[in-house]
């Protein structure tokens with residue numbers, strides 16, 4: 673998985689460096705108004721956003737349960753501004769408080785169950801200073817629909833996301849219109865090993881659903897943006913991610 677994060681030719685696990693840089697610059701100038709801030713990135717992966725934000729003068733902490741990603745992130749030390757990292761499940765981790773901005777990027781929030789989404793928002797709220805901000809990068813409805821309705825495939829690979837050795841990879845996708853949920857299943861078949869199946873569930877929610885969700889965790893919606901910081905109509909079938917910014921109620 674770490675190799676896929678580090679691969680600059682695709683966006684499977686993380687955005688490419690140019691997109692991350694654009695997001696970070698936008699967060700720094702538009703969301704944080706260039707003020708030095710305490711930032712917490714939940715599901716930070718190898719820490720690409722935080723490494724760039726730390727260089728801009730922010731004090732950054734990342735949480736991720738992937739040992740390889742955290743090891744990589746910790747190895748990217750810079751003399752003046754190194755983020756700190758916690759290797760843990762965000763659902764159970766002790767997270768720091770007095771934070772100015774909590775962020776969850778790359779649509780990871782959409783993959784948690786409704787109960788865990790509320791739990792995560794409440795934890796985020798507890799860690800924030802009153803009036804400070806939550807930033808969620810959310811899959812658009814078009815993206816989730818695309819995931820759930822893509823054609824199933826079968827491929828023979830020398831190595832890939834799920835194995836470093838030669839294997840067959842069967843991908844099946846399902847779309848549940850009523851709940852606007854995509855399920856993606858990958859079955860890995862490798863000589864001499866038992867087949868292994870991986871599954872992700874990604875749910876699209878409209879702005880009304882997000883407003884209710886945010887309210888239940890003491891946040892109020894500030895605005896929706898597309899990845900480049902332009903206002904966006906979240907109900908439409910548009911490709912790409914949206915960014916939701918909410919403020920902790922005082």
Ligand SMILES: C[S@@+](CC[C@H](N)C(=O)[O-])C[C@H]1O[C@@H](n2cnc3c(N)ncnc32)[C@H](O)[C@@H]1O
Nearest residue numbers: 685686715716717736737738760761762777778
């Ligand atoms: C798609 S990657 C995105 C990484 C990073 N935010 C980025 O944009 O490059 C999602 C990350 O979420 C992490 N993750 C998923 N569920 C998690 C959980 N419950 N606790 C901690 N990390 C989690 C995975 O290990 C993975 O690194």
